[in-house]
Amino acid sequence: MHFDDIQSLWNKDDGGDDMVVPVNLEKIKSANQPVERIRQYVKREGWGQLLAIVLLGYAPHFCKTELQVVAYYSLYSVMVAICGYYLYRFFRFYRRLGTTALSTREHLDEVYYDIQLHVEMYRSWTYAILMLALGFATIRLLTSPGVVIDSTMVIKMILLFAVFMLLIVVCTELWIRYTYGRYLKEIKKIRGELREEL
Template sequence: MNFDDFKSAWENDKAEDPIKTTIDLDKFKTARLPLDQLRAKMKDEFWVQCIALLITAFFPQIFGLSQGFYLPFYGFFVFYLAICVYYLSRFYFFYKRLLPADLPTMENLYETYYDIKLHIEIYKSFTYALLPFAFAFGGMIILNVKNGKIVRMFMEHGISNNLTIVLVASFAIGMIVLMLITEFWVRKQYGKYAVQIRQLLDELKGD
């Protein structure tokens, strides 16, 4: 190939590059819709979580817990609050990083995809970490029914073996049900956006 042929071929390749780039940019833009939707849901859930945390702080007053439950309740609540603050801070910083405009390259899109996957696992861990607190708070509310009548009954008559088995089985079943609900909720809320971005990445790799 002489110099003129080489120059002509190079100019043809150069002319084709903008077309390829335009196609890629158009595909990158398709990631903005799921990311915009994801950010909107994250913003709503962030405020719901904050409101739920505030309401939980007033459970003793809302449910009329006796003074004897205040110390154990707020003892649990301190740990509950620490876990929530840690998670919500990560939730917030992930939301700030998740900017659809910042996706000019495959590397950034991959990073966003794996960031979403990581957030999903953190979300699950957060929910599972709160389950024992939910049972503890719920147990205190139940034990407080009728001014602690259930507590006095247990103190006077003890807990039978059959009742112990029922309580343990109920706790285990409740945990399993809540974990299944969590898996379903996470997939519905966040998992589908990770799938959409994964499909876009596969399309870009195939071009």
């Protein structure tokens, strides 16, 4: 077989009429691009995070003393400020992804690095919130009526915090892998194919 045979076959193939050109472009949506799937996650999470911030505003019902309520709202306002910054960045990222055109290889590189940067921001944001949560948990434990602070209590707290932190880290990493990691891997593979040495 010669490649010329394929060439002539190719030239004769008119493509057929199997594919339907959409009549209304407003109705078609992208759903099978890594970029679009990531956008969907960012959007869903953004709304989820906003809802969580609002709900957390009612959490002081669980505080046992006045001091705990004050401490909670102090940390809550710091959290709102941090979340405000990060959510704004995430929103910008979401908008940027929406305007990405895949007309050159450079666009693929841009998208890849943008997603990577987003993942790092997502991590740093999660861990910043985690630290605030641990700070509040410490205040709550130490200021609860009738709590005796001795070495056993301190050891228990350290162990509890270590387990909690570990759990959050594992969950975050798994979530990142599920939402962004697999698509990043896909794009990385394609970039690798393009860059492959001779």
